[in-house]
Amino acid sequence: MADGPDGTAAGPLRVAEGPAEAEGTAAGERAGGRAGVLAEGRPGPGARALWGVRAWGFTVAMWVRSTMVYRTSFLIMLVVGFVTTFLDFVAIMIMFSHVRALGGFALPEVAFLYGTSSVAFGLADLLLGQFERIGRRVRDGTMDVLLTRPVPVLAQVAADRFALRRLGRILQGALVLGWALWRLELDWTLWRALLTASMVLCGAVIFGCVFVVGGAFQFWAQDATEVQSAFTYGGTTLLQYPPTVFGKELVRGVTYVVPLAFVNWLPALRVLGRDDPLGLPGWVDFAAPAVALLCCALTGLAWRAGLRAYRSTGS
Amino acid sequence: MHLCRLYFAVAASGFRRYATYRVATAAGVFTNTVFGFILAYTFIALWHERPQLGGYDQAQALTFVWTGQALLATAALMGGGFQEEFHERVRTGDVAIDLYRPLDLQLWWLASDLGRAGFHLLGRGIAPLVAGALVFDLALPRSPLVWLLFLVSVLLGVVVSFAVRYLFALSGFWLLDSTGAIALSTLLSVFFSGMLMPLNVFPGGFGELARTLPWAAMLQVPADVLLGARQGAQVATGLGFQACWALVLLGAGRLLQAVATRKVVVQGG
Numbered sequence: 340m341a342d343g344p345d346g347t348a349a350g351p352l353r354v355a356e357g358p359a360e361a362e363g364t365a366a367g368e369r370a371g372g373r374a375g376v377l378a379e380g381r382p383g384p385g386a387r388a389l390w391g392v393r394a395w396g397f398t399v400a401m402w403v404r405s406t407m408v409y410r411t412s413f414l415i416m417l418v419v420g421f422v423t424t425f426l427d428f429v430a431i432m433i434m435f436s437h438v439r440a441l442g443g444f445a446l447p448e449v450a451f452l453y454g455t456s457s458v459a460f461g462l463a464d465l466l467l468g469q470f471e472r473i474g475r476r477v478r479d480g481t482m483d484v485l486l487t488r489p490v491p492v493l494a495q496v497a498a499d500r501f502a503l504r505r506l507g508r509i510l511q512g513a514l515v516l517g518w519a520l521w522r523l524e525l526d527w528t529l530w531r532a533l534l535t536a537s538m539v540l541c542g543a544v545i546f547g548c549v550f551v552v553g554g555a556f557q558f559w560a561q562d563a564t565e566v567q568s569a570f571t572y573g574g575t576t577l578l579q580y581p582p583t584v585f586g587k588e589l590v591r592g593v594t595y596v597v598p599l600a601f602v603n604w605l606p607a608l609r610v611l612g613r614d615d616p617l618g619l620p621g622w623v624d625f626a627a628p629a630v631a632l633l634c635c636a637l638t639g640l641a642w643r644a645g646l647r648a649y650r651s652t653g654s
Numbered sequence: 655m656h657l658c659r660l661y662f663a664v665a666a667s668g669f670r671r672y673a674t675y676r677v678a679t680a681a682g683v684f685t686n687t688v689f690g691f692i693l694a695y696t697f698i699a700l701w702h703e704r705p706q707l708g709g710y711d712q713a714q715a716l717t718f719v720w721t722g723q724a725l726l727a728t729a730a731l732m733g734g735g736f737q738e739e740f741h742e743r744v745r746t747g748d749v750a751i752d753l754y755r756p757l758d759l760q761l762w763w764l765a766s767d768l769g770r771a772g773f774h775l776l777g778r779g780i781a782p783l784v785a786g787a788l789v790f791d792l793a794l795p796r797s798p799l800v801w802l803l804f805l806v807s808v809l810l811g812v813v814v815s816f817a818v819r820y821l822f823a824l825s826g827f828w829l830l831d832s833t834g835a836i837a838l839s840t841l842l843s844v845f846f847s848g849m850l851m852p853l854n855v856f857p858g859g860f861g862e863l864a865r866t867l868p869w870a871a872m873l874q875v876p877a878d879v880l881l882g883a884r885q886g887a888q889v890a891t892g893l894g895f896q897a898c899w900a901l902v903l904l905g906a907g908r909l910l911q912a913v914a915t916r917k918v919v920v921q922g923g
Contacts, residue, residue, distance in 0.1 A: 409831065412831055412833065412834060415834035415837075416833065416834060416837065419834060419837040419838060422841060423837075423840075423841045423844070426841065426844065426845045426850065427850065429845070429850075430845075430850035430851045433851050433855060433856060433857065434696075434700055434851070434855075437700070437703075437704050437707055437855065438700060438703040438704055439703075440703070441696070441699050441700065441703070442699045560677065560681075561677075562675055562677040562678040562681065563677050563678065563680070563681035564678070564681065565678065565681040565682050565684070565685045566681045566684055566685060568685050569685040569688035569689070573685065573688045573689055573692060576689070576692055577692050580692075580695075580696050580699075583699075584696055584698075584699040585692075585695045586695065589691070589695070
């Protein structure tokens with residue numbers, strides 16, 4: 340595998356001259372073309388993964404630069420993203436202006452759930468949110484372009500039209516989480532801190548898997564992009580409220596079928612010192628990293644199956 | 655008469671255009687239903703703690719949730735109407751072609767948006783409401799007259815929603831990139847329509863203000879007509895409130911459109 344730092348450094352500058360959205364695809368194509376020159380030879384699986392990450396980095400850097408050409412537009416979208424998600428929390432605050440507890444949880448506890456769910460989802464949305472666009476690429480046939488480049492398709496889709504403005508959601512979730520941690524006055528032991536950190540990281544991985552599986556699903560159900568929103572946006576909304584609010588069947592569903600309960604519900608109940616409504620054994624609260632790994636493995640299989648099922652348009 | 659037929663044809667083609675994507679419609683119904691369930695459970699918890707909050711009993715609160723999901727696409731409460739397409743035509747200069755058609759720009763888009771709303775009410779409105787009614791105890795009216803008044807209220811709500819989105823979309827004539835303006839419009843409509851929380855639960859003076867803004871005409875008034883929070887004369891004042899906002903905002907749209915078309919500069923000319 341050849342390296343080409345000079346080539347990649349010059350690329351984004353040239354690309355940045357075009358209008359961000361309109362010429363975007365053409366710019367992506369050019370960057371991909373150069374990547375092709377870089378990836379000569381037959382690398383092993385490890386080198387291929389590394390190459391995927393690097394190619395992802397080049398493409399993301401290109402999109403960030405092209406976004407920054409329209410700095411005002413970017414700032415407006417960042418603020419709008421921040422405010423849009425903040426209004427979700429305003430709705431929760433309006434609820435708590437009428438009641439002291441919801442499903443037995445006080446406002447700081449709900450804010451803790453809200454913050455961990457939002458930050459985990461925000462990270463996944465920033466890094467892998469572009470998998471929502473696969474349906475469109477399959478419909479208009481531009482998926483073919485990604486397949487002809489010698490860069491892992493997963494890396495290309497993840498970096499495609501990378502939207503830095505999604506930092507707004509992460510920032511908002513982090514602020515709510517910070518406020519919750521300050522108001523909760525928990526006894527901060529090492530395991531509590533580790534568990535909270537792992538909620539955000541493993542949660543992001545689990546949500547990321549939901550995005551990729553959703554993307555793989557779109558190879559078959561091209562127009563049904565919106566089904567994915569039920570699991571991604573619906574999932575993060577669900578996890579912002581305490582599990583005691585919902586019916587047991589729903590809680591079971593997001594524990595055993597789509598393992599969203601491991602993002603924050605189960606570990607958060609342990610951090611907050613609460614009972615689990617399903618009465619699962621205690622070690623389950625610490626199982627999020629294992630669940631996240633398992634999700635990655637299954638997602639990898641689903642993604643490969645989806646990619647293999649792809650039939651180009653026009654024939 | 656001839657013009658009337660023409661606008662009707664535009665509306666019909668708007669209806670057909672959205673009716674083409676059946677799988678997408680089914681996907682939308684699925685997602686609306688999932689969100690309906692999530693919101694319904696949180697509302698049950700809230701009304702369990704505070705029965706009669708905002709003057710609703712629990713059945714009425716749940717009816718509000720499912721009406722909201724039914725009207726989400728119809729009144730384009732989270733965006734997704736004509737505005738992105740209109741913005742694109744302004745940005746590329748294609749709007750010049752629209753302007754020399756022997757038709758009114760605003761009425762053209764209104765007709766097309768009403769066609770879209772008509773399809774979304776049938777295709778994406780009925781199924782979530784039925785799903786909600788099957789699982790939860792809803793406060794749906796027995797009288798066909800109330801349903802009829804609800805439909806009138808929905809129509810007025812869609813017109814107000816169109817008028818607001820049209821105003822925001824016209825900003826493209828000055829900003830060229832009105833992505834931010836459209837996002838702002840969506841943000842305001844999600845919050846002030848009552849999508850997240852009914853407006854009669856909003857506290858104090860802020861709540862009173864929210865209930866007089868045009869976004870209240872899009873979901874809060876139709877929902878109140880349906881679930882019986884507005885009865886008799888209150889229905890009339892509700893419909894009057896919607897009609898006033900519709901006239902004022904459509905008028906403002908015409909004025910702004912007149913100014914905008916005078917300054918239109920097509921690229922290269």
